[in-house]
Amino acid sequence: MFIILRGYGIEFILPGIMPTTLGAGRIRRGTVPPCRAIIRDMALELLFLGTGTSTGVPMIGCRCGVCTSDDPRDRRTRPSVLVRYPRPGHTEDPSAVYNDAHDPTAPPPSVQVLVDVTPDIRDQSIREGLAWLDAVVLTHGHADHTMGIDDLRRFNAVMDAPLEVYAEAGVLQDLGRSFEYIFGCPSKRTSTFVANLLPFPLEHAVPMPMHGATWTPLRLMHGRLPIVGYRVDWEGRSLAYCTDVSSIPPETWPLLEGLDVFVIDGLRFRHHPTHMTVDQAVETCERVGAARSFLTHMSHEISHADHEPELPDGVALAHDGLRVSIDGRGVTVAG
Numbered sequence: 344m345f346i347i348l349r350g351y352g353i354e355f356i357l358p359g360i361m362p363t364t365l366g367a368g369r370i371r372r373g374t375v376p377p378c379r380a381i382i383r384d385m386a387l388e389l390l391f392l393g394t395g396t397s398t399g400v401p402m403i404g405c406r407c408g409v410c411t412s413d414d415p416r417d418r419r420t421r422p423s424v425l426v427r428y429p430r431p432g433h434t435e436d437p438s439a440v441y442n443d444a445h446d447p448t449a450p451p452p453s454v455q456v457l458v459d460v461t462p463d464i465r466d467q468s469i470r471e472g473l474a475w476l477d478a479v480v481l482t483h484g485h486a487d488h489t490m491g492i493d494d495l496r497r498f499n500a501v502m503d504a505p506l507e508v509y510a511e512a513g514v515l516q517d518l519g520r521s522f523e524y525i526f527g528c529p530s531k532r533t534s535t536f537v538a539n540l541l542p543f544p545l546e547h548a549v550p551m552p553m554h555g556a557t558w559t560p561l562r563l564m565h566g567r568l569p570i571v572g573y574r575v576d577w578e579g580r581s582l583a584y585c586t587d588v589s590s591i592p593p594e595t596w597p598l599l600e601g602l603d604v605f606v607i608d609g610l611r612f613r614h615h616p617t618h619m620t621v622d623q624a625v626e627t628c629e630r631v632g633a634a635r636s637f638l639t640h641m642s643h644e645i646s647h648a649d650h651e652p653e654l655p656d657g658v659a660l661a662h663d664g665l666r667v668s669i670d671g672r673g674v675t676v677a678g
């Protein structure tokens with residue numbers, strides 16, 4: 344049963360009512376829940392779709408050493424990650440999702456949740472063979488995190504289903520203005536090929552069940568703008584993704600305890616009013632104390648080959664296509 348509220352010019356469906364029920368009929372029936380030994384081998388995974396700042400790297404019209412670098416790790420699309428974990432009821436190897444033999448129109452063995460929808464989502468999805476999303480969560484409404492929303496219509500078409508989009512109410516309100524033809528009242532929506540999205544408002548620090556994992560929105564400050572990051576907990580593994588942050592308010596620190604993997608904004612070396620510097624990001628990683636930490640949302644001032652060796656143990660620069668897996672034995676990194 345859904346409860347639909349109409350406000351802000353768009354329809355909201357109350358959080359917690361249906362995140363685990365939408366699409367439930369699409370989950371394969373008759374499979375046996377995996378035993379503990381199998382769960383030990385299953386992973387909570389993070390795939391970096393994009394690790395660049397809002398301009399992307401290389402930047403238009405820049406001939407600096409990083410923008411002209413041959414190192415593929417210096418090519419950074421706009422910032423986004425895909426979070427994956429085994430779909431409830433599946434016992435197949437979740438990595439099969441990237442197998443060419445997998446039918447893209449059937450639910451993959453892994454739940455796949457997209458964090459932010461960048462203007463590069465089309466290229467990122469094609470690069471990673473991504474064709475199925477179980478939900479989209481947004482950190483805030485800035486263009487580098489939301490302007491790929493129109494391209495979500497291809498996921499609707501492949502899945503033949505609507506797609507849940509979670510964000511704070513104010514962000515959904517802004518999107519209702521930018522994408523009125525998607526989120527506006529039905530009489531204003533076009534009937535042509537548009538994304539079919541179900542907006543859900545979320546509250547920071549209130550955990551949300553999401554297809555077998557728990558997602559907790561984390562309050563972060565992006566300059567003076569309050570935004571959210573996310574903590575994801577699945578079967579004793581945990582990660583947090585905190586992009587576009589200049590400071591972490593006191594209420595959020597306890598929610599960053601006990602993490603396996605931590606991702607934080609590390610824009611550049613010079614001070615910036617709305618992002619952390621590399622030094623601030625490293626200091627934050629050391630205070631959080633996750634097993635492995637990664638910097639993202641990086642500008643062209645950061646050369647992967649030159650600057651990563653300067654980071655302390657356990658802290659690394661992310662790059663597009665990097666995959667981080669957390670299973671019962673620990674954290675592994677590939678790509």
Ligand SMILES: [Zn+2]
Nearest residue numbers: 397485487587
């Ligand atoms: Zn950004």
Ligand SMILES: [Zn+2]
Nearest residue numbers: 405407410643
């Ligand atoms: Zn440059």
Ligand SMILES: [Zn+2]
Nearest residue numbers: 483485565587
């Ligand atoms: Zn931003």
